Amino acid sequence: MFRARLNHAQRTGMQVADYQSCVHLFPEDGSDMDAFPADAQAFVHRFFPTVARLTAQGFEGGPTIKGQFDAAVVHVPRSKQLARHLVNWACQLAPDGIIYVDGAKTQGIESLMKAVKAITPLMGVVSAAHGRLFWFHATGQFALWDASSLREIENGFKTQAGIFSAEHIDPGSAFLADALEPLSGHIADLGAGWGYLSHHLLSEHPVSSIDLVEADHAAASCARLNCDDTRAQVFWQGIDSWEAQKSYDHVVMNPPFHEGRKGEPDLGKAFIRKAAGILKKKGKLWMVANRHLPYEETLSQLFVDFRAIAGDKRFKVLLASGPRNTRL
Ligand SMILES: C[S@@+](CC[C@H](N)C(=O)[O-])C[C@H]1O[C@@H](n2cnc3c(N)ncnc32)[C@H](O)[C@@H]1O
Known part of the structure; x- marks a missing residue:
């Protein structure tokens, strides 16, 4: 769409210089990056699969x-606070250049654009393709939009702008935490976010170790702070590329799904597949979902048995x- x-x-008739x-x-x-007329193109992204893809x-x-750049392009993310943070960051990365900001209306x-103006x-x-592209000279006047510092939410948990459930504990994850039987042994927390579920397990369950896998770099960094415990290890990775070094007694997860396409469960199915592949023969998967x-069909294909143990509206x-197909 940027293209x-x-x-x-x-x-x-817009003049886009040939930037260095x-x-x-x-x-x-x-392909969005290739569309822009510059000799050298670099990127900032914190989502592991995207970083891996662009690097490849x-x-x-x-x-x-x-470094310092002649131009910067902000590809607007869904989070308003993160979008503003990126505008300010773009101005710092190209302080004498032009800042392009592109995004969908949604x-x-x-x-x-109104706020920048x-x-x-x-x-x-x-305006084209259900969105807008606007541009302006970089300025230091967006300093107040910087959102890189950590914030503290309920129970002292640390979060950062733009990560999942940055303002409060996710109600789905809290629902899962309440439904868990006592878990022990080695645990994997897939899509661990800022670490709520793992923190709960470390404080309330007799676990030996927890490996947290999270694709958002900022969320993974918060999880390291929120689960500051020798039993916890945080991996900044996508579940597809992460290679488990052991088999697990339990997997816990609140898998993501595409909010834009309501009810799109493919991501969640990939998480279930990963869980089935890393569990011990007697291992268990505990998951919450909308x-x-x-x-259910994916669970019945990949597990001998499954049941709902809690639910509400x-x-x-x-x-x-x-x-x-377990490894042990
Ligand atoms: C619904 S949130 C749950 C977060 C956390 N478990 C909690 O309870 O707050 C799903 C998390 O999965 C992460 N995620 C999305 N795609 C991923 C992937 N391919 N690999 C690993 N994590 C991913 C998201 O960044 C998000 O933090």
Whole structure:
């Protein structure tokens, strides 16, 4: 979509210089980066699978980046606070350059544009493909939008802007925590977020170890702080690429699903597949899901037995045992 808006802008007379260097903040795809006219393109992203994909495509970048660039492109994420943070960060990375901001209407580009315009004049704007692209001269006036510092929420948990459930404990995860029987042995927490479930297990259950796997670099960093315990190890990884070094007695998870496409359970199914692959023969999977998400068929394919052990109008907690194709 960025490509479509950029093409539209160029067709309608926008002057995009041939930049020597450009940094993209939170690009979805390498093809978006290729579309921009710059000799060298770097990126900032904190979601592990995206970082791995862009790196494999030959782009340089990661969750942080050093250097100064001639231009920066902000690919607007869903979180309003994170989007503002990225605008300020872009201005720091290209302090003498032009900042391009691109996003879909559903991602709040309209209100972000209004907020930017209230602080500094825009040089141009195009509307196309259900979104907008606007640009302006970098300025230090967005310093108040910096959201890199940690925040403390209930029970002293540390979180950061843009991570899952940054403002409060997720009600689905709390529902799962309440439904758990006492767990012991080696545990894996897949999609661990800022570490709520693991913290609960470390404090209330007789566990030997917990491995937390989380794709969002900022969430993984918070999880390290929230689960500061010698039994816990946090992996910044996507579940597809993470290679477990042992087999587990239990897996706990509150798997993600695409919010944009309601009820899209593919991600959750991939999590179930991973859980089945890393559990011991007698290992158990404990998962919470939104009531409407159809995970039962996948569970019945990958586990000998499964049942719902708790539920309400919003959530269900599923317990599956006897993983098929286990390694032990
Ligand atoms: C519904 S949240 C649950 C977070 C946490 N368990 C909690 O209770 O607060 C799902 C988490 O999975 C992470 N995630 C999404 N895709 C992932 C992937 N491919 N590999 C690992 N983690 C992923 C998200 O960043 C998010 O933190």
